[in-house]
Structures are given as C-alpha cells and as structure tokens.
Amino acid sequence: MDLVVGRIVKSHGVRGEVVVDVRTDDPDSRFADGSRLRGRLPKGGGEREFVVSGARDHGGRMLLRIDGVDDRGAADELRGVLFLIDTAAVDSGDDPDEFYDHELIGVPVTTVGGEPVGELTEILHLPGGDTLVVRTPQGREVLVPFVAEIVPTVTTERIEIDPPDGLLDLE
Template identity: 30%
Template sequence: MTEYLNVGKIVNTHGVQGELRVLSVTDFAMERFAPGNELALFKPGEQKPTRVKILTHRQHKNFDLITLENVYNIKLAEELKNSELKIERDRVQALPKGEYYHHEILGCQIVGEDGTVVGVIKEVLSTGANDVWIAKGANGKEQLIPFIPSVVLDVNVADKIVTIEIIEGLLN
C-alpha cells in the first residue's frame, strides 16, 4: 500500500479562474507545487486519492496559490476546499547528512547516553534558529529537546532512537 506525506491543504479559492489557496506544510513548496508536478489530492472523507497536475504556482502572503489541470473556474475550485495535497513517500528526495524530515523524527524514542529513557517524540517545533522536539515521557511529562549538536548526539531513524546528552537543566 502506498504511503503518502502531507504537503499542503486547500483552504480556499482565490479569484474566479479556479485558483486555489494552499496552506503549505512542506519546506519544499517551490518543488512540490512546480508547474508540471503531480500530487495526490485527498478530498475530505475519501481514502483514495485523485492525481492532479499543477499548472501554475505563486506565493501570496502566507499562502501558495496554485491552479490545477481541469480546474478552470470557481465552481470546480470550490469542490476542492479542505482537500489535502500529498506526495508518495518514495518520491521524497534524500536530505543532506544531519537533516531529517519531521515524519522521520516523530515516534523516535529519546534516550540519554547512559541509557536513561527520556520519552517519545510527539511533535516538532520549528523556531527559526533550530527545531525543538517535544517528547512525552512515561510519567506523562513533556520534555523540550533542542535539536542542536551539543545536545543531540545521534539520530538513528531506522531504529527510531535518538541519543542525547542530558545536560544540567535540560529535563524537568
């Protein structure tokens, strides 16, 4: 079964010519929404995607505006509101060493270099300077782990284990 990753959500229409307002959730918007690219469109409540082809893409304020093949008026565009745009996992390009997609990090267990279990990564926050991983421990407490070299010693996405140095004041 094909696995898909979210790249954006159609939140509204823009104008009357079928342009769609997309709230992007990808770091690669220029590539994902490039004219000619194909994505999987999941309408609300549907499990099976429809293949769509991007015709145009531009950015406007905090949104990506796209047009799709065969969506040429507001009536057709309205039918796509709240749909998810996704890409097949096997079409995702490799990142440079030391960089990870959020889906690779989520669910990883964080352990100290001494074997202390800190918790499981439930969320990734992008702060601008560095990501912060929110891990939930067995005791239910949330731990904030900064993704910086002095704290994160090793990331093994295959085994879903992240090893950190537990510096003073890091854990609550």
C-alpha cells in the same frame, strides 16, 4: 507511509485558484506547471490526482491553478485536500543536520543526562515554530519546543533534550 507536501487552505479569487500551505522545502518543483499531485480528500473522501496548471508565491504560501478547477465554487470544494508523496521517494541525504519528519518518528528521546523521556510521535509545524510531541512510557504527551537551546542533539538514532524547569513535570 505518506508525507504531506501541502494542504489547500481556501479558494482565492473567482477564477478557481487555491491557497496552499506549503510543507515541503522544494515547492518550486513539487508544484511546478504540469506536476501531478496525489491528493487526499477531506472527511474520508478518498484520493484523487490533480494536475497543476499554474503556480505562484503568495506571502509564504502558494497560489495554484489546477486543471478542471475554473471557478470559486470548485476551488472551495477542495478546501482541506492534502497533497501527498510516498516517503520512499525522499530522504534527507548526506547532511547529518537535516531530516524529514518521518525519519525521526519513533526515535527515543532522552535528557542530556541520559534519563529516558519517551518516544517522538509527531512534529507539529506551528506558526510560532516547530514542536516535538513525545509520548512517555506512561502514555502522556509532552510538547517540546524544537529549538537548539532545548533540543541540542538530533539524529535518527536518538534525540537529546535539555528541558527547562517544569517542562517534564507531568502532574
């Protein structure tokens, strides 16, 4: 399985830099000069290797220079590229409170009272905060804000939620 560590959002300037939405907790090493990145091209375009020739922080995102991308037109063509790593290359280590998304996908979700809610299918990283996507046994999706007040317990074995009134009303 692949883990997305970044996505090219757009070009920046006229010299071929790209703006990357960072999705890793270690951008300095993932996007360091000389790093080789496996990129999935948009719209079924396959995969390609990219080599970073420069990187700098840009307001919570990264600006990257990539070998062979020397002008705005070439940078524009890369919009939507996803930078990937194999999930086997990472794990959350010994900290019981830190997880990678892929370690939680498929984990059963219950209420703090023990009632089954469903299974975690995705974690959305939205500008307003992270959101859990839980698929119920009936096949519906429930969006759960991933905040401590609503999701007090998270392990790789189970996730407990304390939903506010109305969150689980599916009708």
